[in-house]
Amino acid sequence: MKCLQKNDVFSVFRYNGIVLRAILMDFNGVILNDEPFHLKLYQKILSNYQIPMSSQQYYQKYLVLDDENCFRQIFKDHGKPITERELKQLVQQKGKLYQKEMGGRFVFFPGVANFIQKAASRYGMAVVSGARRSEIKQPLKHIHLLRYFAAIVSAEDVVNGKPYPEGLHVARVKLNKWLFKHTRGFTSIRPDECLVIEDSIEGIEMAHKAGMKCVAVTNTYPAEKLKKADMVIKSFAGFSPSDTEKLFS
Numbered sequence: 001m002k003c004l005q006k007n008d009v010f011s012v013f014r015y016n017g018i019v020l021r022a023i024l025m026d027f028n029g030v031i032l033n034d035e036p037f038h039l040k041l042y043q044k045i046l047s048n049y050q051i052p053m054s055s056q057q058y059y060q061k062y063l064v065l066d067d068e069n070c071f072r073q074i075f076k077d078h079g080k081p082i083t084e085r086e087l088k089q090l091v092q093q094k095g096k097l098y099q100k101e102m103g104g105r106f107v108f109f110p111g112v113a114n115f116i117q118k119a120a121s122r123y124g125m126a127v128v129s130g131a132r133r134s135e136i137k138q139p140l141k142h143i144h145l146l147r148y149f150a151a152i153v154s155a156e157d158v159v160n161g162k163p164y165p166e167g168l169h170v171a172r173v174k175l176n177k178w179l180f181k182h183t184r185g186f187t188s189i190r191p192d193e194c195l196v197i198e199d200s201i202e203g204i205e206m207a208h209k210a211g212m213k214c215v216a217v218t219n220t221y222p223a224e225k226l227k228k229a230d231m232v233i234k235s236f237a238g239f240s241p242s243d244t245e246k247l248f249s
Helices: 008-013 035-049 054-061 067-077 083-101 112-120 131-142 166-182 201-209 241-247
Strands: 022-025 125-128 151-153 194-199 214-216 232-233
Touching: 008 125, 022 166, 035 054, 035 067, 035 083, 054 067, 067 083, 067 151, 083 131, 112 125, 112 241, 125 166, 131 151, 166 194, 166 201, 201 214, 214 241
Parallel strands: 022 125, 022 194, 125 151, 194 214, 214 232
Antiparallel strands: none
């Protein structure tokens, strides 16, 4: 990424003998608290098509989908035909509404900024999300966190979203390319040296399919629904990157 500087914290990206070498974070529901806002936008757009969406439906079935696949699945579930062109128009409409109505009022989860800053001094960092790239980069720039991530993988970068592990594989490739370019003594990061931080059941499944361990944070679902994760935390407040190393010892 162009924003990285020679003396940036990413210089410690060199292999230092710690088995945990990279942390791959989901965005919505893990870093940015905007899932309720996305729900309202879906409801607003779908009302024009007489399609209702409850909070329960969104969190149970549609939350993990990117915008295009979410609209596609909703129309299918309601027996309404829709063309690929119409799908793209709906995605663009939602993206414009997001930028207009969010208006820079980004709400980040408690403790997450501090966690990212500390983690970036020890590990390679990536965002892996079904959100659009602009919806990831703008909030991270807003609180000066973008520079801590060597890789951003968004909806535009993958064909198959969660629970498929494509996004995690793409992120690891990007991290290794950055590592090869910026460090001496290059040693490729393996899947078993990566930690994924997620907030959904599908995200946990994706991590394990990729051969990676997963920490789940209860920002979106209760702990009992996230029990398949390797570790479950209530929030990032008081949570240190070093707390994750026990999973790799």
